[in-house]
Amino acid sequence: MQSLKIGNVTLTWVSGGVTNLDGGAMFGVVPKPLWSRKYPANENNQIELPTDPILIQFDGKNLLVESGLGSGKLTEKQLRNFGVTKESELDASLEKIGLTPKDIDYVLMTHLHFDHAGGLTKLVNGEYVSTFPNAQIIASKIEWDEMRQPNIRSKNTYWKENWEAVQTQVVTFEETWSLGPIQMFHTGGHSNGHSILIIEDGGETAIHMADLMATHAHQNALWVMAYDDYPMDSIRAKEKWLPYALEKNAWFTFYHDAFYRAVKWGPDHKIAESIKREV
Numbered sequence: 001m002q003s004l005k006i007g008n009v010t011l012t013w014v015s016g017g018v019t020n021l022d023g024g025a026m027f028g029v030v031p032k033p034l035w036s037r038k039y040p041a042n043e044n045n046q047i048e049l050p051t052d053p054i055l056i057q058f059d060g061k062n063l064l065v066e067s068g069l070g071s072g073k074l075t076e077k078q079l080r081n082f083g084v085t086k087e088s089e090l091d092a093s094l095e096k097i098g099l100t101p102k103d104i105d106y107v108l109m110t111h112l113h114f115d116h117a118g119g120l121t122k123l124v125n126g127e128y129v130s131t132f133p134n135a136q137i138i139a140s141k142i143e144w145d146e147m148r149q150p151n152i153r154s155k156n157t158y159w160k161e162n163w164e165a166v167q168t169q170v171v172t173f174e175e176t177w178s179l180g181p182i183q184m185f186h187t188g189g190h191s192n193g194h195s196i197l198i199i200e201d202g203g204e205t206a207i208h209m210a211d212l213m214a215t216h217a218h219q220n221a222l223w224v225m226a227y228d229d230y231p232m233d234s235i236r237a238k239e240k241w242l243p244y245a246l247e248k249n250a251w252f253t254f255y256h257d258a259f260y261r262a263v264k265w266g267p268d269h270k271i272a273e274s275i276k277r278e279v
Contacts, residue, residue, distance in 0.1 A: 001013070001014070001093070001096055001097065002261050002275060002277070002278060004206065004251060004253070004261070004262055004275060005204075006181075006199050006200075006201050006202070006204045006205065006206045006251065007181065007200075007201025007202025007203065007204050008058055008059075008201055008202060009056060009057070009058040009181055009182075009199055009201045010056070010057045010058070011054050011055070011056055011199075011206065011253065011262075012054070012055045012057070012097065013052045013053070013054055013055075013261055013277075014052060014053050014054075014055055014064075014068075014089075014090055014093035014094060014097075015052060015068075015086075015088065015089040015090065015092070015093045016050070016051040016052045016053045016066070016067070016068020016069055016088045016089075016090055016119060017050070017051045017052075017068050017069030017070070017071075017084065017086055017087050017088045017089075017115075017118075018048065018049070018050050018051065018069075018084065018085045018086040019048075019049045019050075019051060019069065019082050019083050019084055019085075019115060020042065020044075020046040020047065020048050020049065020082075020083025020084075020085065021046060021047065021049055021082065021083060022045060022046060022047075023035065023036065023039070023041040023045050023046060023047040024045060024226070025225065025226045025227055026039075026047055026049070026214065026215075026225055026226075026227070027039075027217075027218075027223060027225065027226075028223070028224050028225050028226045028228070028231065029226075030222075030223050032045075035217060035223070038216075038217035039215055039217040039258075039259075044083075046083050047258070048085075048258040049115075049214070049215075049256040049257075049258065050255075050256060050257070050258055050277070051066070051068050051069045051088075051115050051116070051118075051255065051256065052068070052255060053065055053066045053067060053068050053090070053119070053255070054066070054208070054253060054255070055094075055097065055099075056108075056182065056199070058180060058181065058201070059180060061105050061106070061179075061180075062099060062103050062104050062105050062106075063104070063105060063106040063107070063108055063179075063182070064104050064106070064107045064108070064132070064135075065108045065110070065197060065208060065255070066107075066108075066109065066110065066116045066117075066119075066210075066255050067090075067107055067109070067116065067117060067118065067119030067120045067131065067132075068088040068090050068118065068119035069084065069087055069088050069114075069115055069118045069119060070087065070088050070118030070119045070120075070121070070122065070162075071087040071088045071089075071090075071119075071122070072087070072122070072123055073118060073121075073122075073123060073161060074087075074118075082115070088118070088119050090119055090131075101131050101132050101133075102132070102133060102134050103134075104132045104134065104135045105134070105135055105136070106135055106136050106137075106138055106179065107120065107132055107135050107136075107137045107138065108138050108182075108184060108197060109137060109138060109139040109143070109195075110184075110194060110195050110196065110197065110208070110210035110211070111139070111143050111190060111191045111193060111194045111195065111210065111211065112139060112143050112144070112146075112147045112158060112162065112163070112191075112193075113157040113158070113191065113211075114157050114158075114159055114162060116255070117147075117159075117162040117163070118162055119131055120132070120137065120162055120163070120165075120166050121161060121162055121163075121164075121165045121166060127165075128161055128164065128165040129165050130165050130166045130169060132166075132169075133169075135169060136169060136170075136171045137166055137169045137170045137171065138170075138171050138172075138173070138177055138184065139170060139172060139173075139193065139195070140172060140173055140174070140184075140186045140193040140194075140195050141172035141173065141174055141193070142186065142188075142192050142193035143172075143191060143192070143193025143194065143195070144170055144172045144193070145193070146158060146191070146192060146193055147162075147163050148163060148167075153229065154191070154229065173186070174186070181199055181200055181201040182197060182198075182199050183197070183198045183199075183200075184196070184197050185197075185198070185241075187212060187233070187234075187237040187241075188230055188233040188234075188237070189212055189224075189228055189229075189230050189231070189233040189234030189235075189236075189237050190210070190211040190212055190225065190227070190228045190229065190230075190234055191211075191229055191230075192229060192230060194210065194211065194212065195210070196208060196209050196210055196212065196237070196241065197210075198245075198250075200248075204251075205245065205248040205249070205250035205251070206250055206251040206252075206253055206262070207241065207244075207245040207250045207251070207252055207253070208252075208253045208254075208255075209238070209241065209252065210255065211225070211227075211228075211255075211256070212224075212234050212237055212238055212241075213238065213252065213254075214254070214255070214256040214257070215254060215256055215257040215258070215259075215260075216252070216254065216257055216259065216260050216263050216271070219242075219265065219269065221235050221238040221239050221242065222235060224238075246265060246267075249264060250264070251263070251264055251273075252264070252265070257277065258277060259276065259277055260274050260275065260276055260277055261275040261276070261277050262274065262275045263275075
């Protein structure tokens, strides 16, 4: 279990599954000779993308950032198409820390695409039930509204299996949400309701850009995904928050990165400090 301390706040990565998606889609219009130097692809042009939630602990509270891929919910076709090599092992990860899903107080959802929201529910006796029955599930109002009424493009990733059983637990916000040292900010971009997280405590800062910066290789403001519904909004959000975080010497944390849990970039935009992902 890998952890990071931000003041009195502890961040611990748990096992939420592993996907392998098309590298070209993950880097949009960026030519493969450029992105593949930073993030290599396999023989099928896929890149490895874990889906590992971050457990945040402070003042006796347990918060989870994203919910993982879930387990036992995807069809054989979906497992193949999404290059799933491992499903969620969330229960086992939490058990190592002395917790169960019932101990989670909040689940902070940057957005509700299937690879982030799949772990919100689980199958019990053929019915979907909440994985985190005692948690408030936090998401932007725009995201929650689209989850339930997706458009022709987004219906491929917003699935009723991931929201119907937890709808009474969902708490939405317009522009910002906060709890102690944690703040969520609505950004749009990757999805219309996409949000990021900032943690500031004891003079230290961590920023979770979620799918605006899915991996360390997406640092360049112009390197955005073909999956982004509103790419110019992604670019604007990165241009706003990257300088803010760099000025504060912040840790950038990742949900999808196969190589790093978190990095700090120096003034030369090269990695100055890092926590490498252990497999």
